[in-house]
Amino acid sequence: MDFRLTDDQLALRRGMRELLAARFGREALREAVEAPGIDRVLWRALGEAGLFSLRADEEEGGAGAGLPEAVLLFEEAGRALLPGPLVASHLAGGTGLVPGAADGTAVVTAVDAAPGAGAVAGDGVLVEHLPSADAVLVVRDGGEPVDVVAPGAPAAVPVRSLDPLSPLHRVAEGTLPASTPAGGAACGRSADGGSADGGLADGRSANEWSGNGAARGTSVRGRASGGVSAGVLRREAALLTAAQQLGSAARTVEMAVAHAREREQFGRPIGSFQAVQHLCARMLVRTETARSAVYAAAVTADETETCAAKLLADEAATANARDCLQVHGGMGFTWEADVHLHLKRAWLRAAQWRTDVEAEERLAAALRCPIPR
Amino acid sequence: MELARTAEEEEFRARLRGWLAGVLPTLPPRPDPLDWPARRAWDMDWQRRLYDAGYAGLHWPVDAGGQGATPTQHLIFLEETETAGAPYVGAGFVGLLHAGPTIAAEGSAEQRARWLPPILRGEHVWCQGFSEPDAGSDLASLRTRAVRDGDTYVVTGSKIWTSHAEVADWCELLVRTDPEAPRHRGITWLALPMDAPGVTVRPLRTLAGSREFAEVFLDEVRVPVANRVGEENDGWRVTMVTLSFERGTAFAGEVVACHRTLRLLARRAQENGRWGDPVLRRRLGRLSAEFTALWRLTQWNVSEATHALRRGGTGVPGVGGSVFKLRYSHARQELYEAAAQVLGPGALDLAEEWARERLSSLSYTVAAGTSEIQHTLVAERLLGLPKGR
16 A cells, blocks of 8 residues: 555645635634634535545546545644534435535535434434535445435524534424435345334334425425435545544644743743653654555555444544643643634544443454455 | 555465464473573574574565565565464564664674674574663663774673673663764664673562563773664664664563453353453453554554555664554553452462563553553654753
């Protein structure tokens, strides 16, 4: 496996970093904190830059690029704390599930409705940026189709979101469309599975739900939905989320190191004290270990490697943000410093698309298979 | 970033797999782990088989007696041998992974021809004479003196933690040749024959009960100047070459072996019922992520070294090896802690290999540069934090 970035990959990453520096610098970030939501102008600029269309077929206006390229762009998004349902919009754009997603004219969010996603009965499912979205992907698991519904369709209650940049709503699982084969393309889960998941618990059939959905808003069903497997989308969502975690982890190392070089106590920079040096060194070790796992999973597109990538990137982002806070001392506990924004988003992403429970259990289950090459 | 796999490499893999399937069942039974002379003989027997089959010194340059294989082929070799449960370097560790690569990189043509073939053929065991009682983490403060007398050095001092000293033929030795110079600039690298008059080896017992390392006392030992690798007083730089091999890729094979152990742990836990414990299951799952990432990190380090080599560099792994070493040494200890959980009361029975490995793993965060030294290296060299006191 060759980990070096090609010239094209380097250019792609540089382009996204420059775009975000120009369009979503620190001032824009702090404005977004006070007024969370989606900046539609920025969203279209991201679309033009290929963030959502990168992997779409070239004849459909995409770049025909692969997961490694997408991972590099999402790493940049993670560094910049770019808010919005980036992963769902990218997946909707790349698959053609939602018209307009690829070029950034439509904002798409998603609900992870797979059993074993970490929620227990009664938790409901959290969905980000619902009021700004034009469509919602409902993603289960395995070979099931991905449903696309209107944002008004699921019964949703706003949540006081931990992350000021990510508005959240809680959706009752029973109000999601039930597991149904779409156009006969899906293998579908048994009624038992659906029942255990709460999908059919209230006794309504899928058709009844569709009726309810139509009453609340129009169900948007992309032309490709019948052919897209939920298992693949969940894996890709986990990987791209991990890429954002990686970007955040790398950024908090830089922030901690910059502060440790500047800030003086006892007449010298605190970065010359071993206690602080070793905190920073551990941050880098976490980041680079996670980077190996994320980049490798991007190349192999392997399920088990993706679980490893998500697990290690979650760890790197959350633990690094906490160490970064520690290095910043009292400043790290303030609203003014950006550290808390990294930590809160890292916690949010850790709860999305492969929580630690799910990733660890999947990795354990795979232990009887040969190590991936 | 791409999955580059050539037909040549896959053919290499297939051929190796075939050879392993044939040779492994013919190996004699493994000796008592505490019997080092027997272990030496067994490890050297394996090395000889590798040599005869054309797998010894696989990635060493051809002019160093190696096969000139690509680093990727070397990784395939490590992957396949460990997956098949083949022996690891054992007593050949220092010769094959430290001293040998250092001589290949820094030695003269004559020195390479003299020392490298016996290492590859499994005839010579090397040990490492770096640390001293008063020079551990602060290696550059070493005091073993070498005084020039015509075409020999007269060496007096003592070394400690010298692995395999009891069964070694040669020692890669660091000595002080200029006590007046700044401490990094007065050190010289010598190849010391262990049977030279004045060399006394006093074995030390590890906490695992093994006489695996020793103290080495040197009393006016005469070492020919021809045994010096690199220039006089340039030994620190030569040493850094060895240390970066040690931290960079020398543990690559072990990472694959750890993942194999993890799968065996999962099987054992399923057999004894502990697999039903979700805490244990998740612990093993997380370790699987850990070793998967470490294997990829190794591949990354190797591919960086390969490309540096093509650009005319040395192919010596960089300080990035510290990142790997820190994470791996911790993960290995955690692996055998998890093994103890799988074994239950069996963890107290030294007849269990994993109970013994749990003890051996304790050296990993100390040997080859303690974790604390590595953290400081990462902070100052990679992150550019100001030097501490």
